[in-house]
Amino acid sequence: MKIKKAIAIIIMVFVSAVTFAQTKKLDKIIKRDYQIIEGTIAKISDKTVEYSLPGETVQISLDVSQIARIDFASGRSQTFDVSPENNAPVSNQIVVQEIKPNTIAVLPVPYLNSDNQQSSEDMAKFAQNDLYNKLLDKSSNIFPLTVQDLRTTNSLLHKAGIDHTNIDETPIQDLEKILGVDNIVAAKISYTMSESSTATTYNSGSAKVSDNNKKVKTNDISTTSANTQMYYHYNVYFDMYKNTTKIYSQTRKPFLNLKDSWIDSISYLLKRSPIYVKK
Structure with a gap:
């Protein structure tokens, strides 16, 4: 009986340990490219954060500029600000403009391939221009806000050394200034x-009847064509700020996986933002 009790206790301890391991909460690292990494933080320094993934002991180092x-x-959160020495476009190079009340600016829109982390400058400009035109077209729906001219926005950002590659690293309060x-x-x-990829085969041919009308000869021609369809799986992130305070933040995946499907998501999120009033 004592042996059975001992075995039962060991089993209970083992099950409790497994259950605890499965329910243990993990730390979450939110990167500047919106990727979320779950793991256990081991060490934080001025330049790097070291962490391990669930079920692993190997520690991975991540530069704080990416976080x-x-x-x-535990429930505590820590925000990482970008230091001027690592990112030229801020702080000492800011030329403060006079704030024009009820004016809204459209920032460059990073357009990032998550597989290779490559960002397209042309698509970033195209997306920014698309969002800018949508706001202009709906000017009566966003009254009393006035949209800042896109050339003015991009010129001021360029003078400060800011573009689509580092716009996420610049604090909103600096951007407003x-x-x-x-x-x-x-x-x-x-x-x-x-x-x-799909393949389609077409068959064509002609039949010949022999002189004795008993044997049939067929000359078949078979043609196969291949078609490759590309699919785009988007995540569209949409934020609005007023006086440095985030007043709206949404993420949306387009219903269709077509190349331009992100445009529909931008329209959807804009019409549901707090600045948009239906007429």
């Missing part, structure tokens, strides 16, 4: 790609 925030398992606006709309588009 926006850490949500610890640089642009002289009290409202900002900031969007980001990340995507992955996949492809699907």
Whole structure:
């Protein structure tokens, strides 16, 4: 009986340990490209954060310049600001503009391939221009806000050394001072790609009847064509700020996986933002 009790106790302890391991909360690292990493933080220094993934003991080092925030398992959060020495476009180079009340600026829209971390400058400008035109077209729906001219926005950002590659690393309060606006709309588009191939075969031919009308000879011609379809899997991030305070933040995945599907998501999120009033 004592042996059975001992075995039962060992089993209970083992099950409790497994249950505890499965329910243990993990730390969350939110990167500046919106990727979330779950693991256990081991060490934080001025330049790096070291962590391990669930079920692993190997420690991984991550540069703090890539981190926006850490949500610890304890419930505490730590935000990481970008230092001027590592990122030229801020702080000492800010030329403060006079804030124009009820003015909204559209920031460059990072357009990032999540597979290779490559960002497209052309698509970033195209997406920024698309969002800017949507706001202009709906000017009566966002009254009393006035949209800052896109050339003015990009010129001021360029003078401060800011573009689509580092816009996420610049604090909103600095951007408002640089642009002289009290409202900002900031969007980001990340995507992955996949492809699907289909093959179609076409058969054609002619039949010949022999002289004795018994044997049939057939000359068949078979043609196969291949078609490859590319699919785009988007995540569209949409934030709005007023006087440095985030007043709206949404993420949306387009219903369709087409190349331009992100445009529909931008329209959807804009129409549901707090600045938009239906007429």
